[in-house]
Amino acid sequence: MSRHATQVGIVGAGPAGLLLGHLLHLNGIDSVIVENRSREYVIDRVRAGVLEQGTVDLMQAMGVDAGLQRSGLRHDGLYISFNGRRHRIDLAGLTGGKAITVYGQNEVVRDLIDARVGTGRPLYFDAKDVSVGDLDSTTPSVRFHHDGTDHDLRCDFIAACDGFHGICRPSIPDGVLTIYERLYQFGWLGILAEAPPSSDELVYTLHERGFALFSMRSPTVTRLYLQVPPDEPIEHWSDEAIWNEMLRRMTTRDGWTPNIGRIIQKSVTPMRSFVAAPMRHGRLFLAGDAAHIVPPTGAKGLNLAASDVLVLGRALKAFYERGRADWLDEYSDVCLRRVWKAQRFSWWMTSTLHRSPDETAFDHQRQIADLDYLTSSHAAMTSLAEQYVGLPMEVSFESVGL
Numbered sequence: 001m002s003r004h005a006t007q008v009g010i011v012g013a014g015p016a017g018l019l020l021g022h023l024l025h026l027n028g029i030d031s032v033i034v035e036n037r038s039r040e041y042v043i044d045r046v047r048a049g050v051l052e053q054g055t056v057d058l059m060q061a062m063g064v065d066a067g068l069q070r071s072g073l074r075h076d077g078l079y080i081s082f083n084g085r086r087h088r089i090d091l092a093g094l095t096g097g098k099a100i101t102v103y104g105q106n107e108v109v110r111d112l113i114d115a116r117v118g119t120g121r122p123l124y125f126d127a128k129d130v131s132v133g134d135l136d137s138t139t140p141s142v143r144f145h146h147d148g149t150d151h152d153l154r155c156d157f158i159a160a161c162d163g164f165h166g167i168c169r170p171s172i173p174d175g176v177l178t179i180y181e182r183l184y185q186f187g188w189l190g191i192l193a194e195a196p197p198s199s200d201e202l203v204y205t206l207h208e209r210g211f212a213l214f215s216m217r218s219p220t221v222t223r224l225y226l227q228v229p230p231d232e233p234i235e236h237w238s239d240e241a242i243w244n245e246m247l248r249r250m251t252t253r254d255g256w257t258p259n260i261g262r263i264i265q266k267s268v269t270p271m272r273s274f275v276a277a278p279m280r281h282g283r284l285f286l287a288g289d290a291a292h293i294v295p296p297t298g299a300k301g302l303n304l305a306a307s308d309v310l311v312l313g314r315a316l317k318a319f320y321e322r323g324r325a326d327w328l329d330e331y332s333d334v335c336l337r338r339v340w341k342a343q344r345f346s347w348w349m350t351s352t353l354h355r356s357p358d359e360t361a362f363d364h365q366r367q368i369a370d371l372d373y374l375t376s377s378h379a380a381m382t383s384l385a386e387q388y389v390g391l392p393m394e395v396s397f398e399s400v401g402l
């Protein structure tokens with residue numbers, strides 16, 4: 001048994017855990033990151049791709065933006081398509097110059113792992129049997145098995161950054177958390193294709209046959225999604241069937257259509273809205289997907305992970321530098337205010353742009369009217385734009401020493 005100690009034990013090396021580890025490092029706070037998957041698996045997992053302005057600014061302020069500056073694709077607008085017509089929403093024009101940046105989560109995670117390795121601070125991949133304990137004490141523990149050795153890591157605090165299926169949230173005693181959850185009657189079939197994007201900006205489509213989303217990862221790779229039933233077996237979809245359906249839903253009357261190319265990855269993801277509150281128990285703090293999940297339509301998941309980390313970073317810095325515990329106490333409330341606004345936005349984007357199996361003809365006409373209003377009202381477009389590029393962070397960069 002190897003016994004060691006750190007200030008903050010971080011479970012999970014996804015965006016939340018890695019960002020927190022680096023933010024703490026910049027403030028001279030010790031951490032150990034424990035991840036149960038391999039480095040390759042964590043990097044190769046295909047997931048988010050849309051970074052809010054605030055996430056980009058945070059990565060820049062933390063000095064982990066070299067790849068983002070090199071390969072990130074800044075988008076000043078997006079399209080909403082319905083009734084065969086695309087309508088552009090000028091995100092930058094409506095928000096005083098803010099934008100989103102398309103940069104794959106794979107790249108974000110790769111850059112953050114490189115930054116972590118560069119600091120020389122511990123990051124264990126392939127940890128087995130990870131568990132957390134003594135959460136009510138002042139020395140909670142992270143226990144795990146790594147490379148033939150059992151580890152007992154004593155911490156001042158534990159950051160639960162282990163995602164929706166992690167072990168930290170279930171380690172909180174029954175009755176502490178209130179769970180708010182909504183499941184949707186559809187999922188997304190997503191593909192990566194070797195095809196140059198035929199639009200410089202994302203295209204969200206509501207079609208008679210359901211939702212479709214055109215996006216991209218690079219100047220040569222297109223990322224496309226289709227609404228399908230949540231339990232749809234991917235084996236039911238040949239590449240040809242996927243392209244037929246993509247083109248059918250996305251092609252607009254002016255002839256715009258995605259470029260076709262070799263499909264290099266395909267999968268089906270169910271959708272849910274989920275919040276566990278409070279985001280703290282004793283000395284364990286939940287951050288990112290461990291505490292909340294949004295349907296991906298609003299592109300908020302990774303961005304919420306980043307804003308949680310900023311709030312937690314401020315609280316830990318104040319605790320270690322000035323003995324302040326009040327920001328630790330406020331952590332959950334401050335995060336949840338932003339989380340709920342993102343939940344509301346993601347739910348609204350999802351319900352406005354998808355066809356529900358139990359909807360009525362009235363519901364569908366209301367959706368069309370919603371989109372018609374959205375794309376013709378300056379006020380409605382401004383509301384969408386300010387939420388899509390990201391509502392202001394609740395915590396300043398100065399408060400985390402940036």
Ligand SMILES: Cc1cc2nc3c(=O)[nH]c(=O)nc-3n(C[C@H](O)[C@H](O)[C@H](O)COP(=O)(O)OP(=O)(O)OC[C@H]3O[C@@H](n4cnc5c(N)ncnc54)[C@H](O)[C@@H]3O)c2cc1C
Nearest residue numbers: 012014015016036048049162163288289299300301302303
């Ligand atoms: C298909 C899809 C598309 C998406 N698109 C977008 C988008 O466009 N924009 C956006 O902002 N978000 C998007 N998201 C959401 C985004 O990917 C997540 O919100 C983000 O990954 C959350 O980061 P996290 O670090 O909290 O959790 P995760 O990325 O899930 O990281 C958790 C880490 O903990 C590890 N872990 C789990 N269990 C244990 C354990 N027992 N011990 C140790 N480690 C453990 C996991 O292996 C993982 O590495 C999308 C998600 C999906 C699935």
